[in-house]
Amino acid sequence: MSFQLIEDSSEQAIPLIFINKTQLSETLQESGPSAVWMTANSFKAGEGDICTVPDSKGGIDFVVVGLGDRDAPGIWTVAGLSHSLPSGRYCLKDKVSSVVATEIALGWAIGSYRFTRYKQSDRALASLVWPDNADQQQVSSLAGGVHLTRDLINTPSNDMGPEELATAASQLAGEYEADCNVIIGDDLLQANYPAIYEVGKASDRAPRLIDFRWGDKGPKITLVGKGVCFDTGGLDLKSPAGMLLMKKDMGGAAHVLGIAAAIMESNLACQLRVLIPAVENAVSGNAFRPSDVIKTRKGLTVEVGNTDAEGRLVLCDALAEAVRTKPDLIMDFATLTGAARVALGAELPALFCNDDKIAENIRKHSVVCEDEVWRMPLHKPYRKMLDSQIADLNNISSGPYGGAITAALYLEEFVGTETSWAHFDVMAYNTSARPGRPEGGEAMGLRAVYSMIKEMVS
CATH class of the missing domain: 3.40.630.10 (Zn peptidases)
Incomplete structure (x- = not known):
């Protein structure tokens, strides 16, 4: 099973940026375009919340994912993302430790579950490029x-x-x-x-x-x-x-x-x-x-x-x-x-x-x-x-x-x-x-x- 986790490829992947409530408050004080966009979309950085930030062509430049009060993402931070994000390829913008990379990949994999034995779904799920240092076997x-x-x-x-x-x-x-x-x-x-x-x-x-x-x-x-x-x-x-x-x-x-x-x-x-x-x-x-x-x-x-x-x-x-x-x-x-x-x-x-x-x-x-x-x-x-x-x-x-x-x-x-x-x-x-x-x-x-x-x- 792929679990909506893919190997890196030449195809463009949309970066995911994780931010907690304290970091969000600091970011919003900077008043840059991203901060204005997050404010306009009432993004509060609750755990698992997402804010898709557009690029100049109307596509997605990157996605901000809320951590709530956490310092690093855990399994349930990302578990809903394969369903809630638009279909496409995503990747981590920043390097994380092996433990955190494994938690992110596991959450994504568990969250990709669908029971389709009797009823198929036509909706394509979002995929994540395997994070560096993730324990793929585990x-x-x-x-x-x-x-x-x-x-x-x-x-x-x-x-x-x-x-x-x-x-x-x-x-x-x-x-x-x-x-x-x-x-x-x-x-x-x-x-x-x-x-x-x-x-x-x-x-x-x-x-x-x-x-x-x-x-x-x-x-x-x-x-x-x-x-x-x-x-x-x-x-x-x-x-x-x-x-x-x-x-x-x-x-x-x-x-x-x-x-x-x-x-x-x-x-x-x-x-x-x-x-x-x-x-x-x-x-x-x-x-x-x-x-x-x-x-x-x-x-x-x-x-x-x-x-x-x-x-x-x-x-x-x-x-x-x-x-x-x-x-x-x-x-x-x-x-x-x-x-x-x-x-x-x-x-x-x-x-x-x-x-x-x-x-x-x-x-x-x-x-x-x-x-x-x-x-x-x-x-x-x-x-x-x-x-x-x-x-x-x-x-x-x-x-x-x-x-x-x-x-x-x-x-x-x-x-x-x-x-x-x-x-x-x-x-x-x-x-x-x-x-x-x-x-x-x-x-x-x-x-x-x-x-x-x-x-x-x-």
Whole structure:
């Protein structure tokens, strides 16, 4: 993919000049032609704002881009420019550091995203000449991971069921010569993945466990992604409004595939494993029921308090398998709870982690990468809210409070304390458009995790 980034050529490119609010104030005091033009166009230098300055022939001489209060452009400063600028070629007027050049190129690449599988766009986007010193490998790896994640989430469930998700994973594995294995339908019972089977058996689209491995050196990192390709709620049926965005309930799977794509494209030195329980939570005569007791791979029994809390049921089998091989770090991504959205909103993923050092490291990278996550507590006293009278635990809490925490505590039962583990409860969707972040599927925490892993293996 080009990501609207091009190599330098003899064709004229329009310079981009970045200016913050303080610099703008100084510029306007000079009262030159450019200052007069910016004043006439009410340019305030807000981050990502643009002012196209004409030349003597009526074309564009250069473009001024606002930085807001920043000293240098970041990812989101430029992410909307490929769409907001007139189509054409642009370049940086001034030299910048390698870090800033990479941030600019990555923002441009991420912002060039369009989902065109079902509806094409005739509008040509603006292109940027690769900035000098930009890390082209990292930009391509990360932008490719983000685009893949968005594409998978945006694809409606009629074209993204368990089989299609497994095909996408297998194709990605094949592209990088990874080993991929998929366990399907009744074979899940033979392989001892009973919870995944129970959740997915009501659909005529068979449940499956996707398992691929790549790399033979470095730390062992296992990524687990919730792959509920559509969630009706099961017999605890969702309302029509509640089902509208349920194509995104495989957003956790999309995230781990996007992270895996970035890792493999960058050839990071790690032993990567990806586990995705892929199911459709449907309604039929053999659907699992409230009050059923389900066996799990770990051997724990779970009373079903609500069939609409199915994500943790499929994840618990995958996590139990992830722990078995004793990786250095397990990270799971899941569109798990509305409670996390109530606590943190749609744009800020909740992070739960049983390792303080890992949690602090993830948080540090999320801030640096402008891909923030927020740590929430694994508050042990809430574990009693998952108690069941007839099984080892219930899949939902006994009360209405702390739902994101109790869901994470449920998952922790299948990980234990000996393996470092991080759980990301993500929205995986932009409910409204912002520059570089169109409405629809979104990668949240992906770049932060990639950055942390890259640091681990360097």
